[in-house]
Amino acid sequence: MRIDLAESYGEERLPRYTSYPTAPHFSTAIGADTYAGWLAALPGGSSASLYLHVPFCREMCWYCGCHTQIVRRDELVAAYQRTLLGEIARVADTIGRRIKVEHIHFGGGTPTIMAPEAFAELMAAVRHAFFVLPSAEIAVEIDPRTLTPEMVEAMRLSGVNRASLGVQSFDPVVQRAINRVQSFEQTASVVDMLGRADIAGINFDLIYGLPHQTIASCLDTVRRSLELGPARFSVFGYAHVPSFKKHQRMINEFHLPDGLARHDQACAIANALKEAGYVQIGLDHFARPDDAMAVALEQGTLRRNFQGYTTDQGEILLGFGASAIGHLPQGYVQNEVQIGAYQQSIADGRLATVKGYGLTDDDRLRADIIERIMCEFGADLGDICARHGAEPEAMLQSASRLKPLISDGVVRLDGDRLAVANDSRFLIRSVAAAFDAHLDPGKQLHSRVV
Numbered sequence: 001m002r003i004d005l006a007e008s009y010g011e012e013r014l015p016r017y018t019s020y021p022t023a024p025h026f027s028t029a030i031g032a033d034t035y036a037g038w039l040a041a042l043p044g045g046s047s048a049s050l051y052l053h054v055p056f057c058r059e060m061c062w063y064c065g066c067h068t069q070i071v072r073r074d075e076l077v078a079a080y081q082r083t084l085l086g087e088i089a090r091v092a093d094t095i096g097r098r099i100k101v102e103h104i105h106f107g108g109g110t111p112t113i114m115a116p117e118a119f120a121e122l123m124a125a126v127r128h129a130f131f132v133l134p135s136a137e138i139a140v141e142i143d144p145r146t147l148t149p150e151m152v153e154a155m156r157l158s159g160v161n162r163a164s165l166g167v168q169s170f171d172p173v174v175q176r177a178i179n180r181v182q183s184f185e186q187t188a189s190v191v192d193m194l195g196r197a198d199i200a201g202i203n204f205d206l207i208y209g210l211p212h213q214t215i216a217s218c219l220d221t222v223r224r225s226l227e228l229g230p231a232r233f234s235v236f237g238y239a240h241v242p243s244f245k246k247h248q249r250m251i252n253e254f255h256l257p258d259g260l261a262r263h264d265q266a267c268a269i270a271n272a273l274k275e276a277g278y279v280q281i282g283l284d285h286f287a288r289p290d291d292a293m294a295v296a297l298e299q300g301t302l303r304r305n306f307q308g309y310t311t312d313q314g315e316i317l318l319g320f321g322a323s324a325i326g327h328l329p330q331g332y333v334q335n336e337v338q339i340g341a342y343q344q345s346i347a348d349g350r351l352a353t354v355k356g357y358g359l360t361d362d363d364r365l366r367a368d369i370i371e372r373i374m375c376e377f378g379a380d381l382g383d384i385c386a387r388h389g390a391e392p393e394a395m396l397q398s399a400s401r402l403k404p405l406i407s408d409g410v411v412r413l414d415g416d417r418l419a420v421a422n423d424s425r426f427l428i429r430s431v432a433a434a435f436d437a438h439l440d441p442g443k444q445l446h447s448r449v450v
Contacts, residue, residue, distance in 0.1 A: 003260070005408060005424060010259040014429045014439075016283075017374050018306045019332065020367040021357055021438045023325065026334055030356030032345070038330045039094040042316065047133075049103035049314045050126065051306065052084060053321030054111040055339060058146055061180040062250040063168070063210060063238050067323040067337060068109040080321075080339065081118045085125050086346045087320050092129035094351070101130040103312045106140040112147050116154035123158035137162055137311075139201070144190040145182050152193045162201035163194050164234070170224050171217035174210050177255060184224050191228045204230045208265035209238035211255035215268045222272045232293060233278065233286040234308060235269050237262055263426060282375050283428050285309045302375040309375065322352075331358040362437065365390055370432045373418070377425055382416030392416040395435070402434040 015022045056071040057064075071077060092098070104126065114122070126132065139162035140155060155163075167187060168180060175181045194202060204225050208218055225233070240256060242248040257265065270280060278286040279294040285308060287293040296302040296311045303310050305317060306325055319326035319335065322342035326333045333356035336342035345352040359367075365388040372379040381392040396402065396413075405411045410424040411431055420431050433439055 002423060005410065005427060006260060006263060008408065009410075009427055009430050010263070012430060012433075014433045015436070017370050017429065017432050017436075018304060018308060019325070019327065020370050020436070021332075021363060023332075023334065024440075025438050026332060026355040026357050028355050030331065030333060030353070030358060032351040032353045034356065034358075035326075035333045035351050035353040036094050038328045038333070039091060040096060041330070042095060042099065042328070044097075046316055047100035047102055047314055048130070048316040048318050049305075049312050050101055050105070050130070051317060051319045051321075051324055051326075052104070052106050052111070052122070052126075053108065053319065053324040054080070054106065054113065055109045055322050056080070056113050057108070057110045057143070058113065059179065060247050061168075061178055062247055063178045063180075063207065064247065065239055065241070065245055066107075066109060069339070071113070074115065077113055078115065078118060080343065081114055081122060083343045083346045084122060084320055087352065088125050088129050090346065090349070090351060091318060091320070098129065098131050101126070101132045102136050102314060103310070104132070104136060104138045105307050107307070108141055110143045110146065111140050112142050112151050112155075114151075116148070116150045119151065120154045120158055132159075137201075139164060139307075142166070142190065144187045147190050147193070149193060152197050152199075155199065156197040160199055162203070163199050164203040164205060165190060165230075167204045167221070167225060168207045169210060169213060169217065170221045171213065173212045174217060177211040178251065188228055191230075200231070202228075202230045203232040203234060204228075206233060206235045206269065207238050208235065208269060209240075209257055209262040211251055213257060213265060215265055218265045218269050219272055222269055222276075226276050231288050231291050233273055235266065235273075235284050235286065237266060237284075266426070281309050282377075297375070300376070304371050304374050332356050361388065364388065365395070366435050366437060369395070369435050373420070373432045373435075374428060377428060378417065378419035380417050385416075398437070399434045402431075405431060405434060 055068045056077055057068050060070055138160045140160050141164045144165050165187065169175060170184050191202060206221060240248060273286045274280060277289065279289055279297065280286055281293055281297055281302065285293065292311045293309060301313065303312055305312060315329055317327040322335060322339045323337040324335045333353045335352040336345055336354050342352045368384050369379050369381065372384065381395060385392045385395055402411060406413060409421055410427050412419050412421060420428055
């Protein structure tokens with residue numbers, strides 16, 4: 001890594017660009033009535049992806065940046081599941097027909113906190129409301145510490161074929177510092193259960209930049225993870241934003257690695273995974289060469305959405321649950337964040353949308369450029385602009401943040417073709433941000449670049 005670049009750009013806090021514009025730019029000008037109109041206007045033959053958010057956990061992991069809360073009473077989870085059933089029916093009725101679904105993702109929180117029969121009922125409702133294709137990917141995020149054999153069986157019978165396991169780190173010192181003690185044996189047992197249930201698409205989530213974390217502990221976590229043979233890895237840098245996520249105040253900032261140490265940890269993990277035969281996918285994903293995500297990268301069809309890098313080619317994402325975000329051709333919508341307010345909206349027979357964003361033609365153009373940069377470390381501005389009826393010269397002139405990146409050798413321009421230098425790929429978010437017309441550098445809502 002070039003130290004001068006890390007010092008120049010590394011402290012910037014920038015979006016991960018899982019959408020454009022990003023969620024902080026959503027406004028209450030977009031509400032339930034707007035969403036209803038957008039749903040009713042979906043073109044015939046549309047296919048969609050579904051995201052279902054379950055905002056509950058048994059205990060709080062102090063690094064967590066998700067919308068979730070701790071729950072001990074199972075009846076609260078059951079009541080929430082009934083609300084999800086109501087929202088699914090409401091959205092399907094508003095669309096007015098049974099559209100195709102190619103991807104389903106259960107996120108959280110901990111989706112598997114539901115009772116097995118409740119999860120099965122929820123999947124049955126999804127299949128009743130939508131035409132879930134036989135080839136559909138159905139993914140569930142899992143906390144290995146609480147998964148039961150009964151839930152695995154419910155997942156199998158419901159057609160789940162991908163599971164994302166939170167691992168983060170196997171270092172017990174790090175685990176205690178983030179309030180997530182999870183043994184290797186627990187994780188291995190879950191991988192075995194999933195394998196016996198023919199849920200073969202397994203992803204491990206790892207995090208670097210955690211308190212007390214070192215290169216050695218990161219590499220040990222990778223080594224032990226490789227013993228379990230997941231198809232994919234997602235490797236994220238810890239975003240310490242205690243002003244936004246108050247439980248992160250439980251983490252002692254003194255024990256957090258600095259920017260250079262974070263970058264060294266990220267590089268060590270990436271190099272170890274690539275040496276083990278995994279293909280690096282964009283900023284933070286890794287996959288076996290025969291995995292669908294690696295194939296999508298090779299074919300130039302890789303996409304990026306709220307779940308990160310994906311093979312999902314759809315332009316419609318329907319979000320269900322408190323805080324869930326959806327994406328339609330017209331723009332973005334987000335549900336009530338507070339669980340009680342979300343449940344009340346659905347109980348009153350309304351959609352739960354409280355904010356969103358209506359896309360402009362310029363937004364769509366910039367979104368395409370940013371997505372290609374995030375997926376391919378470059379973009380053919382001439383081709384993208386031509387598809388949107390725009391001029392690449394005008395786009396380059398509007399990207400004032402791009403000029404120092406070119407001067408510093410981070411970015412190369414060959415005609416209208418933009419490419420991030422190999423030794424500067426850790427600054428991919430800085431390059432993407434050059435095309436972000438909504439960026440407010442003063443806000444501290446995002447993680448550091450390094």
